[in-house]
Amino acid sequence: MKKFFKGLLYLVLAVVVLIGCFVAYIAIDGIPKYEAATVEKKIEVTPEKVAIGAKIAAVQCVVCHRGSDGKLSGRKLSELPPEFGEIYSANITQSKTAGIANWTDGELYYLLRTGCKPDGQYIPVYMPKFPHMSESDMEGVIAWLRSDNAEVQASEIAKVPSKPSMLVKFLSHVAFKKIPLNAEPINAPDTNNLPAYGRYLVAGRYDCYPCHSADFKTLNMEFPEKTPGYCGGGNMMVNLNGNQIFTANLTADDATGIGTWTEEDFRKALHEGVNKEGKSLRDPMLRYNGLTNQEVKAIFTYLRSVPVIKNKVDRQWDKDL
Ligand code: HEC
Ligand code: HEC
CATH class of the missing domain: 1.10.760 (Cytochrome Bc1 Complex; Chain D, domain 2)
Structure with a gap:
């Protein structure tokens, strides 16, 4: 019995030392470096x-x-x-x-x-x-x-x-790893294909989904749709006043998302910063007033097609953020 406990003690000690080494290694190594490839490019400034x-x-x-x-x-x-x-x-x-x-x-x-x-x-x-x-x-x-x-x-x-x-x-x-360089040029989507164009705007040009999914820690930038809680909101951020604020659910759930919104409600939220209930949207949500109506339409159409997530976000309207 005594031998058994001694063995166990050594095992626990070994595990503690190993964890200690890993923590020390991470602390010293910091953020990893990768081998950077050289890309030949000369972009004309027109x-x-x-x-x-x-x-x-x-x-x-x-x-x-x-x-x-x-x-x-x-x-x-x-x-x-x-x-x-x-x-x-x-x-x-x-x-x-x-x-x-x-x-x-x-x-x-x-x-x-x-x-x-x-x-x-x-x-x-x-x-x-x-x-x-x-x-x-x-x-x-x-x-x-x-x-x-x-x-x-x-x-x-x-x-x-x-x-x-x-x-x-x-x-x-x-978890966060270098994203592989694209082997082929990335073509712009057909702007008449509204869902494809909207997907491009949400995940390629304007990046709405990183803030509007569950958590930055579980973001998947290589495959955006694999991000847990994709566009379902609830990500905790800190606004200019130093208060916690949670992002909104942009999926088409009627009760917790924007399922009951019209395209005009959505346009107002992006261009004017006012949501369907008439509330002024607070930072870090931006005023996207540079977006064309066609872009707004495409994003709205696309968001109607992403898997609906039931996620009631506590928007804390009663608190003075
Ligand atoms: C969410 C915030 C955020 C956004 C949005 C952002 N950046 Fe950055 N960027 C950072 C941070 C933070 C660093 C420095 C990281 C560090 O300390 O290593 C950085 C570093 C850089 C660097 C490296 C500079 C250097 O000397 O090391 C470049 C270049 C850069 N950003 C360009 C851009 C461009 C272009 C855009 C828009 C397309 C952009 N960033 C959008 C946060 C951001
Ligand atoms: C930097 C993070 C961030 C980015 C990027 C961002 N948002 Fe937001 N968004 C927020 C936050 C935070 C809120 C909640 C604001 C509040 O509660 O006052 C919000 C709220 C909204 C709302 C209001 C929904 C409601 O129920 O009130 C809409 C619509 C919206 N965002 C759409 C978008 C779209 C579309 C994009 C991309 C074009 C985008 N957001 C990019 C952080 C962000």
Whole structure:
């Protein structure tokens, strides 16, 4: 019997030591690096491309990257759940020292598609990846970063290093992985095929689903529809006042989603920031007033087709968020 307990004790000790080693390894290794491939690309900066990029960047990049000087000089992302650590976005202006003037178009393309910087450093969940964005939209974004737009002119504000939590480091070893680079160019969808176009807008161009699914920690950027609670809301975020806010269920459930909404109700929510019950939508939900009515129609049509999720989100309208 004594021998048995001694054996058990050694086993428990061994397990504790192994766990300790794994934790220490993750703490030291931090966010993994990958081998970064070189992408040859030279994107022409034309007014047409810049216009496409400006429209996308306004809702996809500016929110996170706009700094204290009004340029895309980076800031603290306090709207992320605190369990992610202390995260700062980067200076992505045309500064040679503090910004991204020295990055090639191919390096930017590679980061936006896969999440890996030129040195292979992977950026975890707090920077979205755009593996489903069409080539023309992606070229638009990169052309816009190179344009004479005031927000991307050189700013010398240095990036503050992020301090990702142990949780993010851990998840970056087991769950969040570099997204493989697409082997083929990604074509823009047919804008007359409303469900396909809407899917593209929700999961490729505007990324509504990461906020509107169950949890950032279980996001599947490679296969969006495999994200648990896809478009079913309930994801906890932190708004500008530092209060918790939960995203809305966008599936067509009558009781807990937007099943009873008309397309006009939906357009008002996106363009004017007012929902069907007349409530003003609070940050971090954006005002999507740059979207055309055709885009709104396509998103609405697509959302009608995604599997319905019954998920009653406590919207806390009674609380002063
Ligand atoms: C949800 C917030 C968020 C959004 C949206 C976002 N980014 Fe970022 N981005 C970040 C964070 C955070 C970092 C820095 C990560 C780190 O600390 O390693 C970053 C880093 C970068 C970098 C690397 C810069 C460097 O010097 O290391 C580039 C380039 C970049 N973002 C471009 C973009 C572009 C272009 C868009 C829009 C298409 C965009 N980002 C959208 C949060 C965001
Ligand atoms: C940065 C995260 C984020 C992104 C990206 C985002 N949303 Fe939201 N959305 C929210 C939050 C949070 C709420 C809840 C706001 C509130 O309760 O005041 C919300 C609310 C809504 C509502 C209101 C629903 C209701 O029942 O009141 C609609 C509709 C909506 N979002 C649609 C979209 C669409 C479509 C997109 C993409 C074009 C999108 N959202 C992108 C965070 C986001």
